[in-house]
Amino acid sequence: MNTLLIMKSKYEKDILPFIEDFGAFINFILEKDPDLSNKTQVLGKNLCFELNSHLHFQRTAIKASYTQEQYIAIDLFFKLAVKSRLFLIQINNKNKFKLIKTVCLEEFLNLNIYEKYVFLLEVFWTTYDFEEELRHNVFEFIELLNVISKTNSYSKIFKNDVGYGGFFSYYSKITRILRILGICELEFIDSVKSKYDDSIKSIMPTDFGREISKTLITALDYINIEDYIISILKERLNLKNSEEDKAFIEIISMVFEPKLISKTINCNVEINKKGTYILKVLLGKNLWRVLKLSHNTTFHELHLLIQQAFDFDNDHMYAFYTGTSRRTGKELYSANPFGESDEYEELTIEEADIYKGQQFIYLFDFGDMWEFKIQVMDFIENEESTPQIIESKGESPQQYPDWD
Incomplete structure (x- = not known):
């Protein structure tokens, strides 16, 4: 038996819900073999409603009336699965779009939970469209991570504690993703009338969230944003250049206890396009x-x-x-x-x-x-x-x- 699988991290409780939910997403796709929509190639409303009921990070829904994008967790898992090439979007002989598993999926399933987490975090950090999702607020997002890294665990961060309040309302999607990733807990506001109203009352960093936020800030050279923005960010935060000879996994693994993370997978799936x-x-x-x-x-x-x-x-x-x-x-x-x-x-x-x-x-x-x-x-x-x-x-x- 692999002893590494027996070892546990003090951060397991913070990252386990995310890993379990991503596992539930994978199992759902493998068992249901769902058709994707013809126009947008994503999961339909009925499928999302059913999958949502199996997740820890659920959206409150009493009927199948929301699109995939409106289920923040499901949309995140879908994009991670495709961007990592654990699955490919392809069309079958019945002209139906499908998520087709690749050889990478079996390799991923053989990782331990900490290796899975670091792999998925790297996919998120290096492929998520921060500029599109946050418009002109990428600087403020990094500053939010900076605030989280310097705040005591489970102490409340309020709107006035950060330089930009949109992460409590209009841009709360990214804040909710941080929660899914185990970086923070959120205190929600009920009866929100519009996306412009605050839906989040406070942000509470987890033990893991404080450490991983600090480390992610040092890994800005890997984030999926324009180089000139990265340069400005590093200058503002007085950061040195990342060690270019270090892989992302080496940087992030330092947050966890020694020997918990020893491998990852390379998902450059070769596809014949000739x-x-x-x-x-x-x-x-x-x-x-x-x-x-x-x-x-x-x-x-x-x-x-x-x-x-x-x-x-x-x-x-x-x-x-x-x-x-x-x-x-x-x-x-x-x-x-x-x-x-x-x-x-x-x-x-x-x-x-x-x-x-x-x-x-x-x-x-x-x-x-x-x-x-x-x-x-x-x-x-x-x-x-x-x-x-x-x-x-x-x-x-x-x-x-x-x-x-």
């Missing part, structure tokens, strides 16, 4: 084209092929966005009609990590705003193909209608 992609490009229900292209086709070449397919003149700026809407998705690639791009010289389909079943947006002409929806219909491994139009339906629209 081959032929079949894309369906839609302007309407009865107006679409099917394109065939290779993995080394650039997005500028894809742009040219769409222009040809719909008889457009290639005379305006364009951009590609992830997701099903340019308003909620992120810009994937943008350039002028002649292929010049500020961010990417020649981004290829392979480099963009396009997978079967994925949907994204092509926007052409930022004035007239022609918005095309694109879905990856199929992927044929290790097959080469020149960019071509293989199927079409509906007459191409007039790019410049005669308004007279």
